Amino acid sequence: MSVRIDIAELRPERVAVVSSPLAELGMALHxxxxxxxxxxxxxxxxxxxxxLDSHLADRMCEADFLWRSTFSDLFMPFAGVPGRSTLPGATLADDLGLLDKLSDEQFVDAALEFSCAMPYSSQGPPILADAEMRRRALELAASRGPQQVRFSERLLADxxxxxxxxxxxxxxxxxxFFAGAWSRLRHQLAADARHKTDxxxxxxxxxxxxxxxPAVTLDESAARITVDKLGDGHSTTGDGGLLLVPTSLGWPHLSVLHRYGWQPALHYPVGSPELAAPPSVDQLALRMTALSHxxxxxICRNLARSAYTxxxxxxxxxxxxxxxxxHLAVLKKAGLITTRRRGRYVLHQLDVTVVARLGSDFLEGILR
Structure with missing residues (x-):
């Protein structure tokens, strides 16, 4: 499971590292x-x-599905501007100006992502012109609750x-609340962007x-970026660009914008407490399966207390x-036990640190 970005046509000058006030506001709301x-x-x-003012707090609940369970691409509109080479704005007003450049079809498509009504990595029918797609979107919204229904009905109608x-x-x-936070955060994000650009x-x-x-790797021979996530997706830079967008508020989320026709973007946390080499999703699954028997x-109970042959x-x-x-081979393949030789004996012992970390590794894996 992973998200893949094909970069065969990507020119080096089309890779940009730049922060976005609107994307950071979206992460703040999340x-x-x-x-x-x-x-x-x-x-x-x-x-x-x-x-928070009570009125604003109420409004935050009206459409929190845009940032609670999934981070809506509406907060990164620069990726959807035609040409797939637009950079985020320097100010929130600039980013909102880029949001205005999205067509109504793009806006509605991105706003309905929470309902899973539209294909994401492939081209689907235009929802505003397709009665069946609109019906399906409202049906899915109804399963999420009355707030989503009201929002979706208004979105599709107006x-x-x-x-x-x-x-x-x-x-x-x-x-x-955000202007004050951004005035502090933007310096850290700018410094990280300079470092990555260098x-x-x-x-x-x-x-x-x-x-x-560490979850992001490049296969230069295949011209492909792979992001290790619990989910599948595919995108291509085509003749457009690739954006790396830092966030100070985002850990443990590593988001990949791979919407069809949009410029791919990695929204990654800076200054995160993540491990130097967190386990891959496959390794995490292997460890949990190993411990389920x-x-x-x-055996782990014994090996946690002492080394055994x-x-x-x-x-x-x-x-x-x-x-x-x-059984020991399964535990060893999962990286849960260590072995050492003492004369002609081989001793096995549980790696308690790895096991203790499994809960946080699991949370990071599913939230990544």
Missing amino acids: ALSEPAHHPALQGWVTSVTAG PPWIRAWFRQFVEDCDEA LLRRRGLAEALASVS PVRMR TSELAQVHGMTAPEISR
Whole structure:
């Protein structure tokens, strides 16, 4: 499982690292709606929530599906501007100006992403002109609740009204809490963008992507970027560009904009507490599967307390040495145990640090 971006036609000068005020506001809204995803921001979330005007707080609930469960591409409109080479704006007003350049079809398509009504990585029928697609979107919205139904009905009937509502909401959030946060965060983001840009120029794209996250890799022979995520997707830069957009509020989320026809973008956290080499999604699944077997759980109980040989484990568990060896091989392949030789004996022991980290690894893997 991964998201792949084909970059066969990508020219080096078309790769840009640049922050976006609107994208960061979207991440701020997400953190306010899902504080459990962002424990490091607890103090900031508490402060902002306590100071929110009740009317604005109510409006934040009207369309929180745009930033709570999925990070809507409406917060990165620069990627959808025709030509697929537009950079984010320097100010929030600039980014909103780019949002105005999206067609009503693009706006509605991106806003309905929460309902999964439209194909994402491939071209689908125009929803505003397709009665069946509109019916399907409203049907899916109904399964999510009355708020989504009201929003979707208004969106499909009157896109300009929702566009005006969204713009005013963003401007009100900026005045209420985001302008102060952005004045602090933009310096860190600008410094990270300069660092990544310098890596691009001096060391190449592979080094720059590695500095974004260990979950992002470049296969130069295949001209493909792969982002290790619990999900599948595909995009191509074509004759457009590739954007790397840093966020200070985003960890543990590593978002990949790969909407059909839009410029691909990696929205990555800076200053994150992630491990130097977090496990891949496949490795995470392997570890959880290894620990799910009751015999291996009992073996882990022994190996957590002391080092054992295969023969000792066989005696303790009333099993044959080959049976124990097979279970040990599964645990070792998953990276859960260590082995060391003592004379002619091989001792096995549980890597307690790896097991203790499994919960946070799992959360990061599913939220990435």
